Amino acid sequence: MTGRDGGAELNAIEPSPVVILVRPQLAENIGAVARAMGNGGLFHLRLVAPRDGWPAERAFRMASGADRILDSLTVHENVADATADLHRVFATCPRPRHIIKPVLTARGASAEIHAIGARALKCGILFGPERAGLDNDDIAQADSLIRYDLNPDFMSLNLAQAVMIMAYEWYIARDPDAPVKTLQTNETDIATKFEINNFMDHLIRECDASGFLKNPQKRPGMVRNLRHFFQRGEATKQELNTLHGIIGELAAGRNACEAGS
Amino acid sequence: MTGRDGGAELNAIEPSPVVILVRPQLAENIGAVARAMGNGGLFHLRLVAPRDGWPAERAFRMASGADRILDSLTVHENVADATADLHRVFATCPRPRHIIKPVLTARGASAEIHAIGARALKCGILFGPERAGLDNDDIAQADSLIRYDLNPDFMSLNLAQAVMIMAYEWYIARDPDAPVKTLQTNETDIATKFEINNFMDHLIRECDASGFLKNPQKRPGMVRNLRHFFQRGEATKQELNTLHGIIGELAAGRNACEAGS
Numbered sequence: 001m002t003g004r005d006g007g008a009e010l011n012a013i014e015p016s017p018v019v020i021l022v023r024p025q026l027a028e029n030i031g032a033v034a035r036a037m038g039n040g041g042l043f044h045l046r047l048v049a050p051r052d053g054w055p056a057e058r059a060f061r062m063a064s065g066a067d068r069i070l071d072s073l074t075v076h077e078n079v080a081d082a083t084a085d086l087h088r089v090f091a092t093c094p095r096p097r098h099i100i101k102p103v104l105t106a107r108g109a110s111a112e113i114h115a116i117g118a119r120a121l122k123c124g125i126l127f128g129p130e131r132a133g134l135d136n137d138d139i140a141q142a143d144s145l146i147r148y149d150l151n152p153d154f155m156s157l158n159l160a161q162a163v164m165i166m167a168y169e170w171y172i173a174r175d176p177d178a179p180v181k182t183l184q185t186n187e188t189d190i191a192t193k194f195e196i197n198n199f200m201d202h203l204i205r206e207c208d209a210s211g212f213l214k215n216p217q218k219r220p221g222m223v224r225n226l227r228h229f230f231q232r233g234e235a236t237k238q239e240l241n242t243l244h245g246i247i248g249e250l251a252a253g254r255n256a257c258e259a260g261s
Numbered sequence: 262m263t264g265r266d267g268g269a270e271l272n273a274i275e276p277s278p279v280v281i282l283v284r285p286q287l288a289e290n291i292g293a294v295a296r297a298m299g300n301g302g303l304f305h306l307r308l309v310a311p312r313d314g315w316p317a318e319r320a321f322r323m324a325s326g327a328d329r330i331l332d333s334l335t336v337h338e339n340v341a342d343a344t345a346d347l348h349r350v351f352a353t354c355p356r357p358r359h360i361i362k363p364v365l366t367a368r369g370a371s372a373e374i375h376a377i378g379a380r381a382l383k384c385g386i387l388f389g390p391e392r393a394g395l396d397n398d399d400i401a402q403a404d405s406l407i408r409y410d411l412n413p414d415f416m417s418l419n420l421a422q423a424v425m426i427m428a429y430e431w432y433i434a435r436d437p438d439a440p441v442k443t444l445q446t447n448e449t450d451i452a453t454k455f456e457i458n459n460f461m462d463h464l465i466r467e468c469d470a471s472g473f474l475k476n477p478q479k480r481p482g483m484v485r486n487l488r489h490f491f492q493r494g495e496a497t498k499q500e501l502n503t504l505h506g507i508i509g510e511l512a513a514g515r516n517a518c519e520a521g522s
Contacts, residue, residue: 010415036422038415064417098447100497107433108441145445149433154271154299156325157425161297164422165429172368172410180369184406186359236361 010068012043015117017090017170018124019163020082022048022138025130030054031062031070032160033127038066040167041174045073046082046124079126079141087121088113091134091142092162094155099136102144106165109146110173125166130159188238199240200227206251271329273304276378278351278431279385280424281343283309283399286391291315292323292331293421294388299327301428302435306334307343307385340387340402348382349374352395352403353423355416360397363405367426370407371434386427391420449499460501461488467512 019042024030027050034045047054054075063070076082083089090109093099104112113123126142128134139145148157148165157165172178183190191199204213204223213219280303285291288311295306308315315336324331337343344350351370354360365373374384387403389395400406409418409426418426433439444451452460465474465484474480 013412035417039411039418039422041412041415066415066417096445100446100449100500101444102495103443103445105433105439105441111441148429149439150300150429151274151302151432154302154327156296156327157300161300161422161425164418164425168409168411168426168429171412172366178366178410180366180372182364183362184357184364185361188361234363239361 010038010043010066013041013174015120015122016042016044017113017117018044018046018086018122019166020046020048020079020124020126021050021159022079022082022126022134023051023129024159025051027052027054027056027058028062029130029159030056031059031066032158033163034059034063034066034069034073036160036164037069037167038064039164040169040171042163042167042170043069043072045069047073047075048079048082049077050075051129079138083124083126083141085122086124088116088123088144089126089142090123090144090146091126091139092128092166093134093139093145093147094157095133096139096145096147099139099145101139101142103147104144105149106146106169107173109144110166110169111176112144113170114173127159127162183234185236188236191235191237191240195237195240196230196235199235199244200230202244203230203247206247210251210254271299271304271327274302274435276381276383277303277305278374278378279305279307279347279383280427281307281309281340281385281387282311282420283340283343283387283395284312284390285420286312288313288315288317288319289323290391290420291317292320292327293419294424295320295324295327295330295334297421297425298330298428299325300425301430301432303424303428303431304330304333306330308334308336309340309343310338311336312390340399344385344387344402346383347385349377349384349405350387350403351384351405351407352387352400353389353427354395354400354406354408355418356394357400357406357408360400360406362400362403364408365405366410367407367430368434370405371427371430372437373405374431375434388420388423444495444497446497446499449497452496452498452501456498456501457491457496460496460505461491463505464491464508467508471512471515 019033019037021030021033024047030047030050037043037045059070060067096103116123125146126134126138128138203226207213213222280294280298282291282294285308291308291311298304298306320331321328357364377384386407387395387399389399407427464487468474474483
Protein backbone atom coordinates (compact mmCIF):
# COMPACT_ATOMS: atom_id res chain seq x y z
CA MET A 1 0.00 0.00 0.00
CA THR A 2 1.26 3.45 -0.84
CA GLY A 3 -0.15 6.97 -0.66
CA ARG A 4 -1.07 9.10 2.32
CA ASP A 5 -4.17 7.28 3.45
CA GLY A 6 -3.52 3.84 2.08
CA GLY A 7 -4.14 4.51 -1.60
CA ALA A 8 -4.66 1.70 -4.08
CA GLU A 9 -1.78 -0.10 -5.75
CA LEU A 10 -2.19 1.89 -8.93
CA ASN A 11 0.38 1.34 -11.62
CA ALA A 12 0.92 2.85 -15.03
CA ILE A 13 -0.25 0.79 -17.99
CA GLU A 14 2.32 1.60 -20.67
CA PRO A 15 2.29 3.22 -23.09
CA SER A 16 -0.37 5.52 -21.68
CA PRO A 17 -1.01 9.16 -22.52
CA VAL A 18 -0.24 12.04 -20.17
CA VAL A 19 -3.22 13.98 -18.82
CA ILE A 20 -2.37 17.68 -18.69
CA LEU A 21 -4.63 19.98 -16.68
CA VAL A 22 -4.10 23.54 -17.88
CA ARG A 23 -4.60 26.17 -15.16
CA PRO A 24 -6.96 24.04 -13.04
CA GLN A 25 -8.74 26.09 -10.41
CA LEU A 26 -9.99 23.86 -7.61
CA ALA A 27 -7.67 21.36 -5.93
CA GLU A 28 -10.73 19.15 -5.38
CA ASN A 29 -11.07 18.79 -9.12
CA ILE A 30 -7.44 17.68 -9.45
CA GLY A 31 -8.23 14.90 -6.97
CA ALA A 32 -11.43 13.96 -8.80
CA VAL A 33 -9.45 13.83 -12.05
CA ALA A 34 -6.93 11.42 -10.47
CA ARG A 35 -9.83 9.20 -9.39
CA ALA A 36 -11.29 9.23 -12.90
CA MET A 37 -7.87 8.43 -14.36
CA GLY A 38 -7.47 5.45 -12.04
CA ASN A 39 -10.76 3.99 -13.26
CA GLY A 40 -9.55 4.13 -16.84
CA GLY A 41 -6.02 2.93 -16.17
CA LEU A 42 -4.33 6.30 -16.80
CA PHE A 43 -1.46 7.27 -14.54
CA HIS A 44 0.59 10.24 -15.78
CA LEU A 45 -0.72 13.63 -14.66
CA ARG A 46 0.78 17.08 -15.22
CA LEU A 47 -0.48 20.43 -14.00
CA VAL A 48 0.11 23.72 -15.77
CA ALA A 49 0.00 26.68 -13.36
CA PRO A 50 -2.60 25.32 -10.90
CA ARG A 51 -4.38 28.32 -9.37
CA ASP A 52 -4.30 27.00 -5.81
CA GLY A 53 -0.70 25.74 -6.01
CA TRP A 54 0.55 22.23 -5.42
CA PRO A 55 0.56 20.00 -3.38
CA ALA A 56 -2.96 20.52 -2.04
CA GLU A 57 -4.38 18.31 0.68
CA ARG A 58 -7.93 18.82 -0.61
CA ALA A 59 -7.01 17.03 -3.83
CA PHE A 60 -6.04 13.89 -1.92
CA ARG A 61 -9.39 13.86 -0.13
CA MET A 62 -11.21 13.72 -3.49
CA ALA A 63 -8.98 11.07 -5.05
CA SER A 64 -10.66 8.05 -3.42
CA GLY A 65 -7.29 6.36 -3.04
CA ALA A 66 -5.71 7.34 -6.37
CA ASP A 67 -2.91 8.91 -4.31
CA ARG A 68 -0.10 7.44 -6.35
CA ILE A 69 -1.26 9.43 -9.37
CA LEU A 70 -1.17 12.64 -7.31
CA ASP A 71 2.17 11.75 -5.70
CA SER A 72 3.71 11.24 -9.14
CA LEU A 73 2.37 14.33 -10.92
CA THR A 74 4.59 17.15 -12.12
CA VAL A 75 3.88 20.90 -12.20
CA HIS A 76 4.80 23.12 -15.14
CA GLU A 77 4.75 26.82 -15.88
CA ASN A 78 3.15 26.65 -19.28
CA VAL A 79 1.84 24.28 -21.93
CA ALA A 80 5.08 24.34 -23.93
CA ASP A 81 7.02 23.15 -20.88
CA ALA A 82 4.40 20.51 -19.99
CA THR A 83 4.47 19.06 -23.51
CA ALA A 84 8.17 19.46 -24.30
CA ASP A 85 8.98 15.71 -24.25
CA LEU A 86 5.80 14.63 -26.08
CA HIS A 87 5.42 13.78 -29.76
CA ARG A 88 1.68 14.29 -30.17
CA VAL A 89 -0.68 16.55 -28.27
CA PHE A 90 -4.47 16.47 -28.30
CA ALA A 91 -6.61 19.32 -26.97
CA THR A 92 -10.09 18.69 -25.60
CA CYS A 93 -12.28 21.45 -26.87
CA PRO A 94 -16.09 21.32 -26.63
CA ARG A 95 -16.79 24.21 -29.02
CA PRO A 96 -13.84 24.82 -31.31
CA ARG A 97 -14.21 27.92 -33.46
CA HIS A 98 -12.03 29.33 -36.20
CA ILE A 99 -9.47 26.60 -35.70
CA ILE A 100 -8.21 24.50 -38.57
CA LYS A 101 -7.25 21.17 -37.11
CA PRO A 102 -8.29 17.56 -37.22
CA VAL A 103 -11.20 17.01 -34.84
CA LEU A 104 -11.60 13.56 -33.32
CA THR A 105 -14.20 12.00 -31.10
CA ALA A 106 -12.96 10.55 -27.81
CA ARG A 107 -13.22 7.14 -29.47
CA GLY A 108 -11.30 8.18 -32.57
CA ALA A 109 -8.63 9.85 -30.45
CA SER A 110 -8.27 6.75 -28.28
CA ALA A 111 -7.58 4.60 -31.32
CA GLU A 112 -4.99 7.11 -32.52
CA ILE A 113 -3.35 7.33 -29.10
CA HIS A 114 -2.91 3.56 -29.00
CA ALA A 115 -1.54 3.58 -32.54
CA ILE A 116 0.90 6.37 -31.66
CA GLY A 117 1.94 4.57 -28.48
CA ALA A 118 2.63 1.43 -30.47
CA ARG A 119 5.23 3.47 -32.40
CA ALA A 120 6.93 4.32 -29.09
CA LEU A 121 5.87 7.97 -29.36
CA LYS A 122 4.49 9.86 -26.36
CA CYS A 123 1.06 11.49 -26.32
CA GLY A 124 -0.53 14.09 -24.10
CA ILE A 125 -4.11 15.32 -23.74
CA LEU A 126 -4.82 18.92 -22.69
CA PHE A 127 -7.85 19.72 -20.53
CA GLY A 128 -8.67 23.38 -19.94
CA PRO A 129 -9.63 25.17 -16.73
CA GLU A 130 -13.10 24.78 -15.28
CA ARG A 131 -15.70 26.87 -17.15
CA ALA A 132 -13.32 28.83 -19.41
CA GLY A 133 -11.69 25.87 -21.15
CA LEU A 134 -8.46 26.03 -23.14
CA ASP A 135 -7.60 29.34 -24.74
CA ASN A 136 -6.53 29.74 -28.35
CA ASP A 137 -2.81 29.79 -27.54
CA ASP A 138 -3.10 26.52 -25.63
CA ILE A 139 -4.96 24.94 -28.53
CA ALA A 140 -2.39 26.17 -31.07
CA GLN A 141 0.15 23.86 -29.37
CA ALA A 142 -1.92 20.77 -30.06
CA ASP A 143 -1.85 18.60 -33.18
CA SER A 144 -5.53 17.64 -33.03
CA LEU A 145 -8.71 18.48 -31.20
CA ILE A 146 -10.95 16.09 -29.29
CA ARG A 147 -14.64 16.92 -29.21
CA TYR A 148 -16.94 14.53 -27.39
CA ASP A 149 -20.05 13.41 -29.20
CA LEU A 150 -22.60 14.53 -26.59
CA ASN A 151 -25.95 16.27 -26.56
CA PRO A 152 -25.40 19.69 -28.20
CA ASP A 153 -28.45 21.02 -26.35
CA PHE A 154 -26.86 20.34 -22.98
CA MET A 155 -23.07 20.08 -22.96
CA SER A 156 -22.08 20.50 -19.34
CA LEU A 157 -19.25 18.18 -18.30
CA ASN A 158 -17.20 18.92 -15.24
CA LEU A 159 -13.43 18.48 -15.43
CA ALA A 160 -13.35 15.02 -13.85
CA GLN A 161 -16.15 13.78 -16.13
CA ALA A 162 -14.30 15.04 -19.19
CA VAL A 163 -11.22 13.11 -18.07
CA MET A 164 -13.39 10.10 -17.15
CA ILE A 165 -14.80 9.76 -20.66
CA MET A 166 -11.36 9.98 -22.23
CA ALA A 167 -9.88 7.49 -19.74
CA TYR A 168 -12.81 5.13 -20.30
CA GLU A 169 -12.43 5.24 -24.06
CA TRP A 170 -8.66 4.79 -23.83
CA TYR A 171 -9.02 1.79 -21.53
CA ILE A 172 -11.56 0.07 -23.80
CA ALA A 173 -9.54 0.80 -26.93
CA ARG A 174 -6.71 -1.41 -25.60
CA ASP A 175 -8.72 -4.37 -26.84
CA PRO A 176 -11.22 -3.35 -29.52
CA ASP A 177 -12.20 -6.97 -30.14
CA ALA A 178 -13.20 -7.71 -26.53
CA PRO A 179 -16.69 -9.25 -26.40
CA VAL A 180 -19.45 -6.81 -25.51
CA LYS A 181 -21.77 -9.56 -24.30
CA THR A 182 -21.17 -12.78 -22.39
CA LEU A 183 -23.23 -15.00 -20.14
CA GLN A 184 -21.88 -15.11 -16.63
CA THR A 185 -22.41 -18.61 -15.26
CA ASN A 186 -20.09 -18.79 -12.22
CA GLU A 187 -19.74 -22.42 -11.14
CA THR A 188 -22.02 -23.89 -13.76
CA ASP A 189 -21.92 -24.09 -17.55
CA ILE A 190 -24.25 -23.42 -20.44
CA ALA A 191 -26.32 -26.55 -21.08
CA THR A 192 -25.70 -28.53 -24.25
CA LYS A 193 -28.52 -29.32 -26.65
CA PHE A 194 -28.43 -32.92 -25.38
CA GLU A 195 -29.12 -31.67 -21.86
CA ILE A 196 -31.92 -29.40 -23.08
CA ASN A 197 -33.51 -32.30 -24.98
CA ASN A 198 -33.11 -34.58 -21.99
CA PHE A 199 -34.96 -32.02 -19.91
CA MET A 200 -37.66 -31.62 -22.57
CA ASP A 201 -38.15 -35.41 -22.59
CA HIS A 202 -38.64 -35.35 -18.82
CA LEU A 203 -41.03 -32.41 -18.98
CA ILE A 204 -43.13 -33.87 -21.80
CA ARG A 205 -43.24 -37.31 -20.19
CA GLU A 206 -44.66 -35.82 -17.02
CA CYS A 207 -47.01 -33.52 -18.96
CA ASP A 208 -48.33 -36.57 -20.77
CA ALA A 209 -48.67 -38.50 -17.53
CA SER A 210 -50.54 -35.65 -15.86
CA GLY A 211 -52.93 -35.23 -18.75
CA PHE A 212 -51.76 -31.74 -19.61
CA LEU A 213 -51.13 -32.82 -23.24
CA LYS A 214 -54.18 -35.01 -23.60
CA ASN A 215 -55.58 -33.24 -26.67
CA PRO A 216 -53.95 -35.11 -29.60
CA GLN A 217 -54.66 -32.30 -32.11
CA LYS A 218 -53.03 -29.66 -29.92
CA ARG A 219 -50.23 -31.79 -28.54
CA PRO A 220 -47.61 -31.31 -31.32
CA GLY A 221 -47.98 -27.52 -31.32
CA MET A 222 -47.90 -27.31 -27.52
CA VAL A 223 -44.76 -29.44 -27.36
CA ARG A 224 -43.13 -27.30 -30.02
CA ASN A 225 -44.01 -24.08 -28.17
CA LEU A 226 -42.58 -25.46 -24.91
CA ARG A 227 -39.45 -26.39 -26.80
CA HIS A 228 -39.21 -22.86 -28.27
CA PHE A 229 -39.45 -21.35 -24.81
CA PHE A 230 -36.80 -23.53 -23.20
CA GLN A 231 -34.41 -23.15 -26.13
CA ARG A 232 -34.52 -19.40 -26.02
CA GLY A 233 -32.39 -18.35 -23.12
CA GLU A 234 -29.09 -20.20 -22.99
CA ALA A 235 -30.12 -22.31 -19.98
CA THR A 236 -27.35 -23.52 -17.69
CA LYS A 237 -26.84 -27.04 -16.37
CA GLN A 238 -27.69 -25.81 -12.89
CA GLU A 239 -30.96 -24.24 -14.02
CA LEU A 240 -31.96 -27.44 -15.82
CA ASN A 241 -31.20 -29.43 -12.67
CA THR A 242 -33.48 -27.13 -10.72
CA LEU A 243 -36.26 -27.49 -13.31
CA HIS A 244 -35.85 -31.29 -13.32
CA GLY A 245 -36.28 -31.15 -9.56
CA ILE A 246 -39.42 -29.02 -9.75
CA ILE A 247 -41.03 -31.34 -12.28
CA GLY A 248 -40.15 -34.38 -10.21
CA GLU A 249 -41.57 -32.77 -7.10
CA LEU A 250 -44.77 -31.55 -8.79
CA ALA A 251 -45.34 -35.01 -10.27
CA ALA A 252 -44.52 -36.85 -7.05
CA GLY A 253 -48.01 -36.55 -5.59
CA ARG A 254 -49.69 -38.16 -8.56
CA ASN A 255 -46.93 -40.75 -8.99
CA ALA A 256 -47.22 -41.76 -5.32
CA CYS A 257 -51.00 -41.88 -5.61
CA GLU A 258 -50.82 -44.06 -8.70
CA ALA A 259 -48.24 -46.34 -7.12
CA GLY A 260 -50.46 -46.69 -4.06
CA SER A 261 -53.67 -47.31 -5.97
CA MET B 262 -36.74 28.51 -20.57
CA THR B 263 -38.13 26.17 -17.97
CA GLY B 264 -37.00 24.93 -14.58
CA ARG B 265 -36.53 26.75 -11.30
CA ASP B 266 -33.44 28.73 -12.16
CA GLY B 267 -33.69 28.91 -15.90
CA GLY B 268 -32.75 25.34 -16.76
CA ALA B 269 -31.80 24.33 -20.29
CA GLU B 270 -34.40 23.47 -22.90
CA LEU B 271 -33.84 19.77 -22.43
CA ASN B 272 -36.10 17.42 -24.30
CA ALA B 273 -36.39 13.68 -24.44
CA ILE B 274 -34.82 11.97 -27.44
CA GLU B 275 -37.16 9.04 -28.09
CA PRO B 276 -37.02 6.16 -27.65
CA SER B 277 -34.65 6.60 -24.73
CA PRO B 278 -34.15 4.32 -21.74
CA VAL B 279 -35.33 5.16 -18.23
CA VAL B 280 -32.61 5.72 -15.62
CA ILE B 281 -33.71 4.20 -12.30
CA LEU B 282 -31.81 5.16 -9.16
CA VAL B 283 -32.44 2.53 -6.52
CA ARG B 284 -32.36 3.87 -2.95
CA PRO B 285 -30.09 6.83 -3.73
CA GLN B 286 -28.71 8.43 -0.59
CA LEU B 287 -27.59 11.99 -1.33
CA ALA B 288 -29.91 14.44 -3.08
CA GLU B 289 -26.78 16.08 -4.56
CA ASN B 290 -26.06 12.87 -6.42
CA ILE B 291 -29.56 12.84 -7.91
CA GLY B 292 -28.85 16.30 -9.29
CA ALA B 293 -25.43 15.26 -10.60
CA VAL B 294 -27.08 12.27 -12.27
CA ALA B 295 -29.57 14.57 -14.03
CA ARG B 296 -26.66 16.67 -15.29
CA ALA B 297 -24.88 13.57 -16.59
CA MET B 298 -28.10 12.39 -18.26
CA GLY B 299 -28.51 15.74 -20.02
CA ASN B 300 -25.04 15.46 -21.52
CA GLY B 301 -25.90 12.11 -23.02
CA GLY B 302 -29.40 13.02 -24.16
CA LEU B 303 -31.24 10.89 -21.57
CA PHE B 304 -34.37 12.37 -20.01
CA HIS B 305 -36.46 9.85 -18.08
CA LEU B 306 -35.48 9.47 -14.42
CA ARG B 307 -37.13 7.40 -11.69
CA LEU B 308 -36.21 7.13 -8.03
CA VAL B 309 -36.84 4.09 -5.87
CA ALA B 310 -37.13 5.00 -2.17
CA PRO B 311 -34.72 7.96 -2.09
CA ARG B 312 -33.27 8.14 1.41
CA ASP B 313 -33.62 11.92 1.72
CA GLY B 314 -37.09 12.04 0.14
CA TRP B 315 -38.17 14.02 -2.88
CA PRO B 316 -38.22 16.81 -4.02
CA ALA B 317 -34.89 18.02 -2.64
CA GLU B 318 -33.61 21.51 -3.36
CA ARG B 319 -29.98 20.34 -3.10
CA ALA B 320 -30.49 18.16 -6.17
CA PHE B 321 -31.42 21.16 -8.29
CA ARG B 322 -28.28 22.98 -7.22
CA MET B 323 -26.13 20.13 -8.60
CA ALA B 324 -28.05 19.71 -11.84
CA SER B 325 -26.35 22.59 -13.73
CA GLY B 326 -29.61 23.45 -15.43
CA ALA B 327 -30.93 19.95 -16.08
CA ASP B 328 -33.99 20.95 -14.08
CA ARG B 329 -36.52 19.60 -16.54
CA ILE B 330 -35.20 16.09 -15.91
CA LEU B 331 -35.68 16.55 -12.16
CA ASP B 332 -39.09 18.19 -12.61
CA SER B 333 -40.27 15.21 -14.66
CA LEU B 334 -38.95 12.37 -12.50
CA THR B 335 -41.22 9.93 -10.68
CA VAL B 336 -40.75 8.30 -7.27
CA HIS B 337 -41.52 4.63 -6.60
CA GLU B 338 -41.62 2.39 -3.57
CA ASN B 339 -39.70 -0.52 -5.01
CA VAL B 340 -37.99 -1.81 -8.14
CA ALA B 341 -41.03 -3.83 -9.24
CA ASP B 342 -43.16 -0.67 -9.22
CA ALA B 343 -40.49 1.41 -10.97
CA THR B 344 -40.12 -1.15 -13.76
CA ALA B 345 -43.75 -2.26 -14.10
CA ASP B 346 -44.31 -0.65 -17.53
CA LEU B 347 -40.92 -1.64 -18.97
CA HIS B 348 -40.13 -4.57 -21.24
CA ARG B 349 -36.41 -4.94 -20.59
CA VAL B 350 -34.40 -4.05 -17.53
CA PHE B 351 -30.62 -3.82 -17.24
CA ALA B 352 -28.81 -3.71 -13.90
CA THR B 353 -25.44 -2.01 -13.55
CA CYS B 354 -23.32 -4.20 -11.38
CA PRO B 355 -19.56 -3.71 -11.05
CA ARG B 356 -18.80 -7.04 -9.38
CA PRO B 357 -21.56 -9.57 -10.08
CA ARG B 358 -21.18 -12.82 -8.16
CA HIS B 359 -23.20 -16.02 -8.23
CA ILE B 360 -25.60 -14.55 -10.75
CA ILE B 361 -26.48 -16.30 -13.96
CA LYS B 362 -27.35 -13.60 -16.45
CA PRO B 363 -26.05 -12.11 -19.65
CA VAL B 364 -23.35 -9.55 -18.86
CA LEU B 365 -22.87 -6.69 -21.29
CA THR B 366 -20.40 -3.85 -21.50
CA ALA B 367 -21.85 -0.33 -21.54
CA ARG B 368 -21.22 -0.34 -25.28
CA GLY B 369 -22.90 -3.70 -25.84
CA ALA B 370 -25.85 -2.67 -23.71
CA SER B 371 -26.23 0.60 -25.62
CA ALA B 372 -26.48 -1.26 -28.91
CA GLU B 373 -29.10 -3.59 -27.41
CA ILE B 374 -31.07 -0.69 -25.93
CA HIS B 375 -31.27 1.00 -29.32
CA ALA B 376 -32.31 -2.29 -30.93
CA ILE B 377 -34.98 -2.83 -28.29
CA GLY B 378 -36.21 0.74 -28.67
CA ALA B 379 -36.50 0.25 -32.43
CA ARG B 380 -39.04 -2.51 -31.65
CA ALA B 381 -41.09 0.00 -29.64
CA LEU B 382 -40.25 -1.75 -26.37
CA LYS B 383 -39.31 0.23 -23.27
CA CYS B 384 -35.99 -0.22 -21.43
CA GLY B 385 -34.78 0.75 -18.00
CA ILE B 386 -31.35 0.76 -16.39
CA LEU B 387 -30.98 0.21 -12.64
CA PHE B 388 -28.23 1.99 -10.70
CA GLY B 389 -27.69 1.00 -7.08
CA PRO B 390 -27.17 3.19 -4.03
CA GLU B 391 -23.83 4.88 -3.41
CA ARG B 392 -21.20 2.45 -2.09
CA ALA B 393 -23.46 -0.58 -1.50
CA GLY B 394 -24.73 -0.97 -5.05
CA LEU B 395 -27.77 -3.02 -6.06
CA ASP B 396 -28.68 -5.95 -3.83
CA ASN B 397 -29.41 -9.43 -5.12
CA ASP B 398 -33.19 -8.96 -5.09
CA ASP B 399 -32.88 -5.80 -7.20
CA ILE B 400 -30.66 -7.62 -9.67
CA ALA B 401 -33.03 -10.58 -9.90
CA GLN B 402 -35.59 -8.22 -11.49
CA ALA B 403 -33.25 -7.39 -14.37
CA ASP B 404 -32.87 -9.29 -17.65
CA SER B 405 -29.20 -8.52 -18.08
CA LEU B 406 -26.25 -7.03 -16.24
CA ILE B 407 -24.07 -4.16 -17.36
CA ARG B 408 -20.45 -4.23 -16.22
CA TYR B 409 -18.19 -1.41 -17.39
CA ASP B 410 -14.84 -2.39 -18.84
CA LEU B 411 -12.65 -0.35 -16.50
CA ASN B 412 -9.41 -0.86 -14.59
CA PRO B 413 -10.00 -3.83 -12.26
CA ASP B 414 -7.24 -2.54 -9.98
CA PHE B 415 -9.12 0.68 -9.33
CA MET B 416 -12.86 0.59 -9.91
CA SER B 417 -14.23 3.60 -8.10
CA LEU B 418 -17.01 5.35 -10.03
CA ASN B 419 -19.38 7.67 -8.28
CA LEU B 420 -23.09 7.46 -9.13
CA ALA B 421 -23.09 10.37 -11.59
CA GLN B 422 -20.02 9.00 -13.39
CA ALA B 423 -21.65 5.60 -13.73
CA VAL B 424 -24.70 7.25 -15.30
CA MET B 425 -22.44 9.50 -17.40
CA ILE B 426 -20.67 6.56 -19.05
CA MET B 427 -23.95 4.85 -19.85
CA ALA B 428 -25.52 8.08 -21.19
CA TYR B 429 -22.40 8.77 -23.27
CA GLU B 430 -22.42 5.30 -24.81
CA TRP B 431 -26.15 5.47 -25.46
CA TYR B 432 -25.84 8.84 -27.17
CA ILE B 433 -22.98 7.69 -29.41
CA ALA B 434 -24.72 4.44 -30.28
CA ARG B 435 -27.54 6.38 -31.99
CA ASP B 436 -25.22 6.64 -34.98
CA PRO B 437 -22.56 3.93 -34.94
CA ASP B 438 -21.27 5.02 -38.36
CA ALA B 439 -20.60 8.64 -37.42
CA PRO B 440 -17.06 9.64 -38.40
CA VAL B 441 -14.55 9.57 -35.55
CA LYS B 442 -12.21 11.99 -37.29
CA THR B 443 -12.83 15.04 -39.42
CA LEU B 444 -10.90 18.18 -40.29
CA GLN B 445 -12.59 21.29 -39.02
CA THR B 446 -12.04 24.04 -41.56
CA ASN B 447 -14.62 26.68 -40.64
CA GLU B 448 -14.91 29.17 -43.51
CA THR B 449 -12.30 27.57 -45.72
CA ASP B 450 -12.04 24.20 -47.48
CA ILE B 451 -9.48 21.49 -47.87
CA ALA B 452 -7.20 22.37 -50.78
CA THR B 453 -7.39 20.31 -53.96
CA LYS B 454 -4.32 18.65 -55.42
CA PHE B 455 -4.34 21.33 -58.14
CA GLU B 456 -4.06 24.02 -55.47
CA ILE B 457 -1.28 22.14 -53.69
CA ASN B 458 0.63 21.76 -56.93
CA ASN B 459 0.07 25.40 -57.79
CA PHE B 460 1.56 26.32 -54.43
CA MET B 461 4.49 23.93 -54.94
CA ASP B 462 5.22 25.55 -58.32
CA HIS B 463 5.31 28.96 -56.65
CA LEU B 464 7.54 27.72 -53.85
CA ILE B 465 9.97 25.93 -56.12
CA ARG B 466 10.11 28.85 -58.56
CA GLU B 467 11.14 31.18 -55.76
CA CYS B 468 13.51 28.61 -54.28
CA ASP B 469 15.18 28.35 -57.68
CA ALA B 470 15.34 32.13 -58.04
CA SER B 471 16.84 32.53 -54.57
CA GLY B 472 19.51 29.94 -55.21
CA PHE B 473 18.21 27.58 -52.51
CA LEU B 474 17.99 24.73 -55.06
CA LYS B 475 21.17 25.54 -56.91
CA ASN B 476 22.81 22.10 -56.49
CA PRO B 477 21.57 20.16 -59.55
CA GLN B 478 22.39 16.75 -58.02
CA LYS B 479 20.40 17.46 -54.84
CA ARG B 480 17.58 19.46 -56.43
CA PRO B 481 15.24 16.54 -57.40
CA GLY B 482 15.39 14.97 -53.93
CA MET B 483 14.94 18.29 -52.17
CA VAL B 484 11.92 19.16 -54.31
CA ARG B 485 10.43 15.74 -53.64
CA ASN B 486 10.94 16.10 -49.88
CA LEU B 487 9.28 19.52 -49.88
CA ARG B 488 6.40 18.01 -51.83
CA HIS B 489 6.12 15.16 -49.28
CA PHE B 490 5.93 17.67 -46.45
CA PHE B 491 3.24 19.87 -47.98
CA GLN B 492 1.15 16.89 -49.08
CA ARG B 493 1.07 15.41 -45.64
CA GLY B 494 -1.39 17.45 -43.65
CA GLU B 495 -4.58 18.14 -45.60
CA ALA B 496 -3.74 21.82 -46.16
CA THR B 497 -6.65 24.21 -46.52
CA LYS B 498 -7.11 26.85 -49.20
CA GLN B 499 -6.66 29.54 -46.54
CA GLU B 500 -3.39 28.06 -45.31
CA LEU B 501 -2.04 27.86 -48.85
CA ASN B 502 -2.99 31.51 -49.43
CA THR B 503 -1.03 32.46 -46.31
CA LEU B 504 1.99 30.44 -47.46
CA HIS B 505 1.77 32.00 -50.93
CA GLY B 506 1.82 35.38 -49.18
CA ILE B 507 4.87 34.49 -47.07
CA ILE B 508 6.82 33.29 -50.07
CA GLY B 509 5.91 36.40 -52.02
CA GLU B 510 6.93 38.62 -49.14
CA LEU B 511 10.21 36.81 -48.46
CA ALA B 512 11.09 36.95 -52.15
CA ALA B 513 10.04 40.59 -52.52
CA GLY B 514 13.37 42.01 -51.32
CA ARG B 515 15.39 40.11 -53.89
CA ASN B 516 12.86 40.67 -56.64
CA ALA B 517 12.84 44.43 -55.96
CA CYS B 518 16.61 44.45 -55.83
CA GLU B 519 16.88 42.55 -59.13
CA ALA B 520 14.30 44.78 -60.77
CA GLY B 521 16.20 47.83 -59.59
CA SER B 522 19.64 46.59 -60.66
